[in-house]
Amino acid sequence: MSRSRPAPSRPLESLLNSELFTLTYGALVTQLCKDYENDEDVNKQLDKMGYNIGVRLIEDFLARSNVGRCHDFRETADVIAKIAFKMYLGITPSITNWSPGGDEFSLILENNPLVDFVELPDNHSSLIYSNLLCGVLRGALEMVQMAVDVKFVQDTLKGDSVTEIRMKFIRRIEDNLPAGEE
Amino acid sequence: MADEALFLLLHNEMVAGLYRAAEQGEGENGRCTTKLESMGFRVGQGLIERFTKDTARFKDELDIMKFICKDFWTTVFKKQIDNLRTNHQGIYVLQDNKFRLLTQMSAGKQYLEHAPKYLAFTCGLIRGGLSNLGIKSIVTAEVSSMPASTTHSCNECVQEDD
Numbered sequence: 001m002s003r004s005r006p007a008p009s010r011p012l013e014s015l016l017n018s019e020l021f022t023l024t025y026g027a028l029v030t031q032l033c034k035d036y037e038n039d040e041d042v043n044k045q046l047d048k049m050g051y052n053i054g055v056r057l058i059e060d061f062l063a064r065s066n067v068g069r070c071h072d073f074r075e076t077a078d079v080i081a082k083i084a085f086k087m088y089l090g091i092t093p094s095i096t097n098w099s100p101g102g103d104e105f106s107l108i109l110e111n112n113p114l115v116d117f118v119e120l121p122d123n124h125s126s127l128i129y130s131n132l133l134c135g136v137l138r139g140a141l142e143m144v145q146m147a148v149d150v151k152f153v154q155d156t157l158k159g160d161s162v163t164e165i166r167m168k169f170i171r172r173i174e175d176n177l178p179a180g181e182e
Numbered sequence: 183m184a185d186e187a188l189f190l191l192l193h194n195e196m197v198a199g200l201y202r203a204a205e206q207g208e209g210e211n212g213r214c215t216t217k218l219e220s221m222g223f224r225v226g227q228g229l230i231e232r233f234t235k236d237t238a239r240f241k242d243e244l245d246i247m248k249f250i251c252k253d254f255w256t257t258v259f260k261k262q263i264d265n266l267r268t269n270h271q272g273i274y275v276l277q278d279n280k281f282r283l284l285t286q287m288s289a290g291k292q293y294l295e296h297a298p299k300y301l302a303f304t305c306g307l308i309r310g311g312l313s314n315l316g317i318k319s320i321v322t323a324e325v326s327s328m329p330a331s332t333t334h335s336c337n338e339c340v341q342e343d344d
Contacts, residue, residue, distance in 0.1 A: 015232075016229065016232060016233060016257045017185075017257065019229060020189055020225070020229060020257075020258060021189045021192065023228045023229055024189065024193065024196075025192065026224075026225075027224045027225050028221065030221075030224070031220075031221055035217075045199070045203075048199075052198070053191045053192060053195050056191055057191055060187045060191075087185060088187075088188050089185075089188075117228070132192075
C-alpha cells in the first residue's frame, strides 16, 4: 500500500537504495510471520537478528564516523540520533523526555523509513514491526560497554502520530578477563 | 538513504537467521533456500516497479537483460555485471567477478560450499524483477571461485497486453 510521499529531491540511486532495504526488511518480517505463529516470537526473532547486526554495525560505524569515546549518556544519545541514524537511515530523530536521573531518553522519529509501504493487518496487532532497530541499538551499545534496554513506545503503524523509542541505560559493562589471567 | 552496509548486514543476518532456525526446527535445509529466493522475488518485484516508473519501454528481451545488468545491478550492488552472454534463445549468463555479497568472505575454498546460500536472495531478486517486466524465468546461480558468481537465467517471454 503506497503512501503518498513528497517528490524525491535525492538522486534516484540513493532513493532506490533505501527502498531496497525497506523492501528487504518487509519481506523478512513477512517471512517471519509465516514461520512463527505468534507475534511475540516474531518480535523476539527480530530483536535477536537486530542484535547480531548491531554488534557488527558498530564497527562499521566507528570506522566511518571517527567519533571518539562518549563521556556520558547524553553524548551517546546525541551521537546515536545525529550521526548514526543520519548515516544509516538518513533521518535525524529528536531526543526528548530525559528522565531526572539522566539515564533514560526517548528518540522521536517523525518518519520511519522502515515502514514505507507498510500496513499492519488487524491480526498482527502486537507485532512490533521495527523491532530490529531495538536489537541493533542494544547490540551496538553492548559492544561499547553499555548495557541498555530499548523498546518502542509509540509506533506510527499502530496509529500513533510519531514513532518513539525509549532507551534506558542499565549499567556499564566491565571487561571480564578470562579466569586464571591477571 | 539506507546505507549499503546496512543492507549487506541485514542480508547476511537473514541467511544466518533462517538457517539457524531451520537447524533448531525441522532441519529441512532445502526450504531455507526457497524462502530466501521467494523473499528476493517479492523485493525484486517491488524494486523494479519503482525503478522503471519513468524509463522508456523496453524494445526486447535483450534490452531488458541489459537493463538488469547495467542499471539494476548498479543500483543494488554498486557495479555493473562484468559479462553477459546469451544464446539468443532465452538463456542468459550473467557473470559478476566481484559479487558484493561475497566479497566480505575469504576468497578461497574454505567457504565455497556455503556461498550458494548467499546467492539465493539475489536469484529471487532477478526473477522478481523479470517477472514484473513480463518475463517468466528460472534463475540459478553458481560460485566457482569466490567472490565471482555466475547467474543463469532461462527466460520465456510472456506477451503482455496493456
